[in-house]
Amino acid sequence: MNKLLKSKGFQNASASILSIIFGFVFGFIVLLISNPANAVGGFLTILSGGFTGGMKGLGQTLYLATPIIMTGLSVGFAFKTGLFNIGASGQFIIGAFTAVFIAVKATFIPTEILWLVALTGAFVAGGLWALVPGFLKAYRNVNEVIASIMMNYIGMYLVNFMVVKTVFDAARNQSMTPTRAIIPKVGLDTLFNGSNVNLGIIIAILVAIIAYIVLEKTTFGYELKACGYNRSASQYAGMNSKRNILLSMVIAGAFAGLGGGLLYLAGSGKHIQVVDILAAEGFNGIPVALLGLSNPIGIIFAAIFVAYINVGGFYMQLYKFVPEVISIMVAAIIYLSAFSLFFREQISAFFKKRTEGK
Amino acid sequence: MEYVIEMLNITKEFPGIIANDDITLQVRKGEIHALLGENGAGKSTLMSVLFGLYKAEKGTIKVNGQVAKIHNPNDAKKYGIGMVHQHFKLVHNFTVLENVVLGVETVENGFLKLKDAREKVEKISKQYNLFIDPDALISDISVGMEQRVEILKMLYRENEILIFDEPTAVLTPQEIDELMKIMKNLASEGKSIIFITHKLNEIKQVADRVTVLRKGKYIATVDVATTSKEEMSEMMVGRKVLFEVEKGEQKPGEVILEVKNLVVKSKHSHKNAVNNVSFKVRRGEILCIAGIEGNGQTDLVYALTGLTPIESGSLLFKGSDITHSTIRQRSVSGISHIPEDRHKHGLVLDYNLAENLVLQSYFQKDYQNNGFLKFEAIYKHATDLIQQFDIRSGEGANSKTRSMSGGNQQKAIVAREIDKNPDLLIAVQPTRGLDVGAIEYIHKKLVEQRDAGKAVLLVSLEMIEVMNVSDRILVMYEGELVGQADPRVVSQQELGLYMSGSKREVIE
Structure with a gap:
């Protein structure tokens, strides 16, 4: 038992849980201030989150978790290899557009495999979009944060332009519906009746597991992490640090791009809107990665948690909370949750003291 | 005999290691007291306890015979304890004078008043033969001079107990001679000096008494004049060297x-x-x-x-x-390469010892199979090398190399490079x-x-x-x-x- 308490995994997990509790307390205070009468009811709703709507709510949680697992992986994978990929938003929307474009335009591909081809396209496109900041970082030592922020805006405007040029539904000012390339439901829609969940969640979880294996079990991951921790030492050891930095960034971008594909081919009525707003899923990847401590397996749970809170927030409208307050509340919980690193230090210090006291 | 500093029965533990185990150090007024020990013997930990950076689990510290409570460096400063660190803490684009007064500036109506400070700095510089130009920029002066500025900082703050943490590591032979003179000078003016080192020649040259630590334990305190270098090194290492x-x-x-x-x-x-x-x-x-x-x-x-x-x-x-x-x-x-800078090139400090020991060979057939690392082989390899090369660390093959002592980090690199045959x-x-x-x-x-x-x-x-x-x-x-x-x-x-x-x- 004591061994379990002192194990690193336990300390990491308990830190994440502790920070989540702090987030909830803070969120409750926000509710008390905005609408004291309904605060308790609203709070209970958000606590029960994804369970509120029964199986439908749970299904929605998994559906919403899918894209942010991917963007969380994107940020977390780059993190592990010493890079800060803040460009997940741009890679995400480029991936989304590529998937929709293939789904609508590639009529020569049979319907059975079209969705798979479109997702592959999204994966590749996201990777290519990250190639630019990756290249600049590896060969010209340009800060990847700056470069990928720029790529976010370029990506957003390029997609707006391309949607209008190619797959435009003028009546609704959005992209056309990719009816021929919807990701299969594989029975999940009957299990979680009324929700939009589909095979995408399983793909996302599989990708996370693969990412974990690559990082922790392979020579490739060993090299990527060595580069991230100490570029000079990896050079000394004969690794090609430039290539590794480039590849880290491209893989991170591909994850985000696939996330875009998974969301817009879900058949949930989601379309690319022609508006000047950066895709929020990309930025939500950052707290997800932080909350999951950049561990791909942790990221799966972190993303499901964030989705769970969001679904709870949706049902809070029943208590006459305006969407803005709900957004603040959800943001506060997620924001504080990302403090888990801080709590982890506190917890390990606490256990250290306790063992020393004995 | 009056002691200016007494550290009695100090014990300080870190996870997996007892850095100081019941150590006693007594320093007389006006003496140069050397603290001798191998890397990882606990010298720095002991000084950090005195300086308030660490809190000891057991033991008491007395300054001038009174029990002193030192919880942070500010407390240490109150008791007149000053330290010249191995890596100097100076602002490079400030002048010597500005660096000396930093933290204890005299201010009048919101303006710096440097006139008095300048006079004091010049007086100290003359008194101890430091030959310091108060208006020189730190970035323009030599390493030896920077060290003198650090010494001057302590004197300016009227510290009576001066700790020198391996001060000669960064100096040229001529600068070392000069430093030795300065230290003797300081002692003859009544300052008490604790001199951390592992160089026996230097101890012979300046120190009055020496306290020897080995693997966190107190070995002895002896008079330098009556102890030979061979005897000292034997106390330090535990065998003939x-x-x-x-x-x-x-x-x-x-x-x-x-x-x-x-x-x-x-x-x-x-x-x-x-x-x-x-x-x-x-x-x-x-x-x-x-x-x-x-x-x-x-x-x-x-x-x-x-x-x-x-x-x-x-x-x-x-x-x-x-x-x-x-x-x-x-x-x-x-070709094997033991690099000059072990932290920059030699090790990935966030990897553990086992991972570092395959840094040059992880891609070989022995340690990977179709791109998958063979952890069993990697850890076996580490255990073998740890034994063969006597690499010591808190958690064996699982130790983060960052937490290991410099000597053992170097041993790990030597082990890896020689093992490549x-x-x-x-x-x-x-x-x-x-x-x-x-x-x-x-x-x-x-x-x-x-x-x-x-x-x-x-x-x-x-x-x-x-x-x-x-x-x-x-x-x-x-x-x-x-x-x-x-x-x-x-x-x-x-x-x-x-x-x-x-x-x-x-x-x-």
């Missing part, structure tokens, strides 16, 4: 590495960092490149190992041309910052490699190392080889002339 490196006759064999007219561009200036250098290294010999720091040795090694591109010239290794080979190709073909071992400053025991160990390993028929290229700045270990010496000055010598016949003075550029000869 050989100051002379034991080695038999060399039997040089075939040429392993041939460097022809090598030129390497400097990153900082238009001059070549390495200019037209040619030499050969044979099997069964230790060839030493001697010289003062910054004369192109680093660039030469980078060029040999592939870290830096070569401008012109060629490298022949075992008869084949490796001038344009990659780092990996050179490493695999039989190279034909050529390039060792750059392999004993920098290590204690006598570890130095002896590493020298022994280098000689073992030589005797096993390997070629060893040693780059060193330490005169004693150059004289003791090598079979043949080449001296490098401003990027060129300016002299060669046989260590059995050459004098240190003569080598010094080559190293300072006062004498040169054409080689081969």
Whole structure:
């Protein structure tokens, strides 16, 4: 038992849980201030989150978790290899557009495999979009944060332009519906009746597991992490640090791009809107990665948690909370949750003291 | 006898290790008290406890006979305890004067008042023969001068107890002599000095008494005048230490590495960092490149190992041309490299010991299968090397290398590089910052490699190392080889002339 308490995994997990509790307390205070009468009811709703709507709510949680697992992986994978990929938003929307474009335009591909081809396209496109900041970082030592922020805006405007040029539904000012390339439901829609969940969640979880294996079990991951921790030492050891930095960034971008594909081919009525707003899923990847401590397996749970809170927030409208307050509340919980690193230090210090006291 | 500082029965633990185990240190007023111990013996921990950076689990500290509660460095300062750290803490674009007053400035109506401070600084500088120009920028003065500024800072704050943490590690021989004079001067003016070091010569030179620590335990406090260097080192290491490196006759064999007219561009200036250098290294010999720091040795090694591109010239290794080979190709073909900077190049500090021990071989068949790491083999390999090379750490193969002591980090690198069974071992400053025991160990390993028929290229700045270990010496000055010598016949003075550029000869 004591061994379990002192194990690193336990300390990491308990830190994440502790920070989540702090987030909830803070969120409750926000509710008390905005609408004291309904605060308790609203709070209970958000606590029960994804369970509120029964199986439908749970299904929605998994559906919403899918894209942010991917963007969380994107940020977390780059993190592990010493890079800060803040460009997940741009890679995400480029991936989304590529998937929709293939789904609508590639009529020569049979319907059975079209969705798979479109997702592959999204994966590749996201990777290519990250190639630019990756290249600049590896060969010209340009800060990847700056470069990928720029790529976010370029990506957003390029997609707006391309949607209008190619797959435009003028009546609704959005992209056309990719009816021929919807990701299969594989029975999940009957299990979680009324929700939009589909095979995408399983793909996302599989990708996370693969990412974990690559990082922790392979020579490739060993090299990527060595580069991230100490570029000079990896050079000394004969690794090609430039290539590794480039590849880290491209893989991170591909994850985000696939996330875009998974969301817009879900058949949930989601379309690319022609508006000047950066895709929020990309930025939500950052707290997800932080909350999951950049561990791909942790990221799966972190993303499901964030989705769970969001679904709870949706049902809070029943208590006459305006969407803005709900957004603040959800943001506060997620924001504080990302403090888990801080709590982890506190917890390990606490256990250290306790063992020393004995 | 009156003690100015007493640390009684101090115990400080870290996870997996007792850094200080019931240690007592008593310092008299006006003495220079040396604190001697190997790396990881607990010297720095003990001083950090005195300085308030760590809190001891057990034990009391007394200052001037009164129990003192020191919880942070500010408390320490209140008791007049000052410390010159190994790495100076100065603001480089401030003047000496501004650095000295930093934190204790006199302010009048919101304006700095430096006039009084200047007078005080000048007075102290004169009193202790520090020869400091208060208006010089820190970035313009030498390392030795920076250290004096640190000393002046302590004196300006009227500290009575001065801690010097390995102060000579960064100094040239002349600067060390000067520092020794300054320390004696300070002691004769009534200051008490704690002098942390592992260099026995320096203790002999200045210290009155010495307290010896070994593996976190108190060994003894003795008078320096009546104790020989051999006795001190035996107390420190726990066994007899050989100051002379034991080695038999060399039997040089075939040429392993041939460097022809090598030129390497400097990153900082238009001059070549390495200019037209040619030499050969044979099997069964230790060839030493001697010289003062910054004369192109680093660039030469980078060029040999592939870290830096070569401008012109060629490298022949075992008869084949490796001038344009990659780092990996050179490493695999039989060149091992113990790098100068173990933190920058030698180790991935966030990886554990086992992962670091395969840094040069993780891609070999033994440690991976179709791209998947064989952790069992990697940890077995680590356990073997830990035992074979006596690498000590808190958690064995699982220890983060960041948490290991410098000596053991170096042992890990030496273990990894020798275990590769190279034909050529390039060792750059392999004993920098290590204690006598570890130095002896590493020298022994280098000689073992030589005797096993390997070629060893040693780059060193330490005169004693150059004289003791090598079979043949080449001296490098401003990027060129300016002299060669046989260590059995050459004098240190003569080598010094080559190293300072006062004498040169054409080689081969």
